[in-house]
C-alpha cells in the first residue's frame with residue numbers, strides 16, 4: 001500500500017524517505033509509560049518499509065527495546081504500563097495497540113527473537129511446533145510440514161533433520177538462536193522483531209544469523225535493535241537513531257552512517273557518546 005506524502009511516517013524526520021515505499025507498520029505519535037511513571041518513548045513517528053530491515057540504534061537507555069516491545073504488546077504482560085498513540089499494521093490498517101485487539105493474536109502476527117537464545121525445555125521438533133499447537137493445529141502431517149519449512153527458513157534443517165527428537169539444549173548457542181528464529185517463523189509472522197539477536201553469540205554464529213536476516217527479509221519485515229553499528233550497517237536498509245526516548249533521525253542506512261543530518265546522530269556514529 002502506498003501512502004501519500006501527507007500521511008507518510010516520521011514527518012519530523014525525513015518523511016520523504018518512505019514516500020514511495022510500501023509501509024508494513026507505522027508508529028504514530030507513540031508514547032510509552034512504564035508502571036512507575038517513566039516515559040520511555042516520546043511521540044515516536046516511524047514507518048517500517050515492507051520486506052526490508054529497519055535497525056534501531058542509540059545509546060543505552062534511549063528506548064530501543066521499549067519501542068521494539070510495543071510491536072508485540074510485550075509490555076501488556078506487566079500491569080500499569082501504558083501506551084498512547086498507535087501502531088498501524090498493514091494490510092488492513094489495524095491499530096495493534098487498540099483496546100479491542102488481543103495481544104496473543106498480535107504475537108502470532110509479529111514474533112520476537114530475544115538477545116539470548118531461549119529455547120523451551122522440549123525437543124527441537126516441539127520447540128518449532130509450539131506456536132502451531134497454541135493455535136490449535138492438530139494434524140500431524142501439517143505440523144511436520146510447517147516444522148520442516150520453518151527449520152529450512154532458519155537455515156537449520158540440514159543440521160537437525162536427523163535429531164528432531166533431541167532436546168533443544170543439546171544444540172550450540174548459534175543453533176539455538178536459529179531454532180528460536182524457526183520457532184518464530186512457524187506461525188508465518190508478518191513482522192520479526194530482533195532484540196540484539198547476536199550479542200550472546202561468537203563471530204561465526206553471528207555471521208550466520210546476519211546472513212539469515214538478509215534472506216528472511218524477502219518474506220517478512222524485520223525490525224532489529226543492535227548495539228553494534230557495523231551490524232546495523234551490514235544488515236539494514238533503514239536506520240533509526242534514538243536518544244532519550246525520542247526518534248532523532250531516520251533514513252537509508254548508508255545515509256545515516258555516512259551523511260547524518262543531525263549533530264546528535266553524527267556524534268553517536270562517530271563514537272563521541274554512548
Ligand SMILES: Nc1ncnc2c1ncn2[C@@H]1O[C@H](COP(=O)(O)OP(=O)(O)OP(=O)(O)O)[C@@H](O)[C@H]1O
Nearest residue numbers: 034035036038040059060061062063064065066067
Ligand atoms: N521495567 C521498567 N520500568 C521502568 N523503567 C524502565 C523499565 N525498563 C526500562 N526502563 C527505562 O526506560 C528507558 C528505556 O529503556 P530501554 O531498555 O528501552 O533502552 P534501550 O535503548 O533498549 O537500552 P539498552 O541499549 O541498554 O538495552 C530507560 O530509561 C530505562 O531505565
